Each structure stands twice: as C-alpha cells, then as structure tokens.
Amino acid sequence: MDDVIEVLFDKLVYSCYFEKQRAHEQFIGEHFLGFQICGETHTQYAGGSKEMSANMVVLAKRNQLIRTTKYPSKEGEYQFVSIILDQAALKQYALEHKIVIDKPCTDAKVIFFEPDIFFKSFFLSLIPYIDKAKKATPKLADLKIREAIELLLQSNPDFKYLLFDFTEPYKIDLEEFMHQNYMFNVPIASFAKLTARSLSAFKRDFEKIFKTSPRQWLRNRRLDEAYYLIKHKKKKPTDIYLELGFENLSHFYSSFKHKFGMTTSEI
Incomplete structure (x- = not known):
C-alpha cells in the first residue's frame, strides 16, 4: 500500500x-x-x-x-x-x-x-x-x-x-533566535517571517549582527556544531547531518572538508 x-x-x-x-x-x-x-x-x-x-x-x-x-x-x-x-x-x-x-x-x-x-x-x-x-x-x-x-x-x-493570543509577532532578538533555530533547513524567508521582518530587513539586521550573510553564517554554524559533535561527542556524520540542516551526506562531507581542511575521519 x-x-x-x-x-x-x-x-x-x-x-x-x-x-x-x-x-x-x-x-x-x-x-x-x-x-x-x-x-x-x-x-x-x-x-x-x-x-x-x-x-x-x-x-x-x-x-x-x-x-x-x-x-x-x-x-x-x-x-x-x-x-x-x-x-x-x-x-x-x-x-x-x-x-x-x-x-x-x-x-x-x-x-x-x-x-x-x-x-x-x-x-x-x-x-x-x-x-x-x-x-x-x-x-x-x-x-x-x-x-x-x-x-x-x-x-x-x-x-x-x-x-486567543491574536497579537502579531514583534521583532525578536535575532541573535538568540538564530542560535536556537540554525539547525532547521528552511528558506531564509521563513526565518525572516518568524522574526517578524521582511526579507530585506532580515538580511540587513542579520549582517549588522553577524557581519556575514545568513547563508554563510548558517553553513559555518552547522559545521562548527558538527565538528564539536564528531570530535568531542564521538558522533557519526550519518547520525547528525540531517539534524544539523544538511540536505544530503555528500554535501555535508564536501562542506566539512572545505571549511576545516580535513575529512571527518581525520579529526
């Protein structure tokens, strides 16, 4: 069926x-x-x-x-x-x-x-x-x-x-929100909506806080967490790549090596 x-x-x-x-x-x-x-x-x-x-x-x-x-x-x-x-x-x-x-x-x-x-x-x-x-x-x-x-x-x-709370979302602390939600693999527009910002305002506020673009920050934040989990928590890449917001394992491996200059097995 x-x-x-x-x-x-x-x-x-x-x-x-x-x-x-x-x-x-x-x-x-x-x-x-x-x-x-x-x-x-x-x-x-x-x-x-x-x-x-x-x-x-x-x-x-x-x-x-x-x-x-x-x-x-x-x-x-x-x-x-x-x-x-x-x-x-x-x-x-x-x-x-x-x-x-x-x-x-x-x-x-x-x-x-x-x-x-x-x-x-x-x-x-x-x-x-x-x-x-x-x-x-x-x-x-x-x-x-x-x-x-x-x-x-x-x-x-x-x-x-x-x-019955009909109040519209108000601008929330962008830095705190992103550190709590970085692992969700959703469009940048969804992050903007959830923080009560237009897409352009979200990108502008984001770059003021993080000094980089949302996509670049998300990739680095996810990879940093992956490095920590693999090195210190002995997690396997196959067990964490989806949880960290990567769409497939090959993309995770290539991104990891590009950022850290080594493969996950070389850590």
Missing part, C-alpha cells in the same frame, strides 16, 4: 505511512491539534524534543519551526490526524463567547498530553471521514473545529492564552 498524506476537508489532515520517513522541517503557520493513532512521531523544536507515541495529543502554537521523523508501529503502520485551528475560526469563536485575554501567551509552544475520554471520542469521530464512510461538508468541518476548541478549554482553561 502506498504512503498517504490526505487533506480530508479544509482543516483536517491525515497521514499514513508504512516505512520510516526521514526528518523534515515544517513551518507551523496556524495552531494545530494532532493525535497519534499508531506509530511514533519524533519531534524537535526550538527548546525541546519529544517522542510522541500512540494515543498522545499535541497542541502546537502557530508561527514556529518543527522537525518530525515518522516511525511505523511494530505492525508496520503509521497514522496521524491533525486539525488546524486557524485564526479566522478562533477570532469568530472569541467574538461569540466574549473571550478577551489580558496577557500574551508565554507558555510552551508545543504541548503534549494524554487525551481523556472526550478527546479520544473526538478523534474517533473523525474516522468515518478518513475511511470515506461520510463526506464532510464545510458546515461539519466548522463544527469539528469548534468542538476541538471546546474540548481544549474544558481540559485546561489556560489554553485560552495560547488559542
């Missing part, structure tokens, strides 16, 4: 794999709520990492980078379903329920928790759409998003600070 990534309706995405999927980066533009049906998702994000097993729920805040590696279960299958909680739906909900928050969200950007019976029932209710036993209309999709919001607030009222 082929691997499947399917958008079942506007805000619901279902993933099904039958062999390990290599780590890849995702830009999370909207809040999303996900449920691991079977298999595991190993997640890396700024400030932490988590191995998400079957029957776990994740709530991820918008505007961040996440890297995931997907592993099928012992039975040979991986299934994950997520529902997007977009700003338009959340603003409408907040308006109707007169929800106003008095402080921005400062909690963790990625929250993992065990679902109660209500959450399990909610995700199980999505199975007919996955199995194509029932077609979802836009109205049904809207109801499912509202149900997800209700369940989150019932499980933890403080989730309102994450869900």
Whole structure:
C-alpha cells in the first residue's frame, strides 16, 4: 500500500505511512491539534524534543519551526490526524463567547498530553471521514473545529492564552533566535517571517549582527556544531547531518572538508 498524506476537508489532515520517513522541517503557520493513532512521531523544536507515541495529543502554537521523523508501529503502520485551528475560526469563536485575554501567551509552544475520554471520542469521530464512510461538508468541518476548541478549554482553561493570543509577532532578538533555530533547513524567508521582518530587513539586521550573510553564517554554524559533535561527542556524520540542516551526506562531507581542511575521519 502506498504512503498517504490526505487533506480530508479544509482543516483536517491525515497521514499514513508504512516505512520510516526521514526528518523534515515544517513551518507551523496556524495552531494545530494532532493525535497519534499508531506509530511514533519524533519531534524537535526550538527548546525541546519529544517522542510522541500512540494515543498522545499535541497542541502546537502557530508561527514556529518543527522537525518530525515518522516511525511505523511494530505492525508496520503509521497514522496521524491533525486539525488546524486557524485564526479566522478562533477570532469568530472569541467574538461569540466574549473571550478577551489580558496577557500574551508565554507558555510552551508545543504541548503534549494524554487525551481523556472526550478527546479520544473526538478523534474517533473523525474516522468515518478518513475511511470515506461520510463526506464532510464545510458546515461539519466548522463544527469539528469548534468542538476541538471546546474540548481544549474544558481540559485546561489556560489554553485560552495560547488559542486567543491574536497579537502579531514583534521583532525578536535575532541573535538568540538564530542560535536556537540554525539547525532547521528552511528558506531564509521563513526565518525572516518568524522574526517578524521582511526579507530585506532580515538580511540587513542579520549582517549588522553577524557581519556575514545568513547563508554563510548558517553553513559555518552547522559545521562548527558538527565538528564539536564528531570530535568531542564521538558522533557519526550519518547520525547528525540531517539534524544539523544538511540536505544530503555528500554535501555535508564536501562542506566539512572545505571549511576545516580535513575529512571527518581525520579529526
């Protein structure tokens, strides 16, 4: 059976794999709520990492980078379903329920928790759409998003600070941000957006701080970390090159030798 990534309706995405999927980066533009049906998702994000097993729920805040590696279960299958909680739906909900928050969200950007019976029932209710036993209309999709919001607030009222924080990102400390996120292999434009800058402003501010271009700095920062991990932590290049943002092993080897004048095996 082929691997499947399917958008079942506007805000619901279902993933099904039958062999390990290599780590890849995702830009999370909207809040999303996900449920691991079977298999595991190993997640890396700024400030932490988590191995998400079957029957776990994740709530991820918008505007961040996440890297995931997907592993099928012992039975040979991986299934994950997520529902997007977009700003338009959340603003409408907040308006109707007169929800106003008095402080921005400062909690963790990625929250993992065990679902109660209500959450399990909610995700199980999505199975007919996955199995194509029932077609979802836009109205049904809207109801499912509202149900997800209700369940989150019932499980933890403080989730309102994450869900209903509509403040736009402000310019953040660029140096600190880059040292926390340099390993993510995403376009420079994504780094710019995450720091609340236009691409031109990002490049201008970056060169003022680091005295070099973003691409050059990223390559050197990743290689410096690779040197440290190989020499002092005895890591193998094959185990770290993807985690450090290199697309393939041959590019990593050639870049390493060009910077340090020796191969990884000569250290």
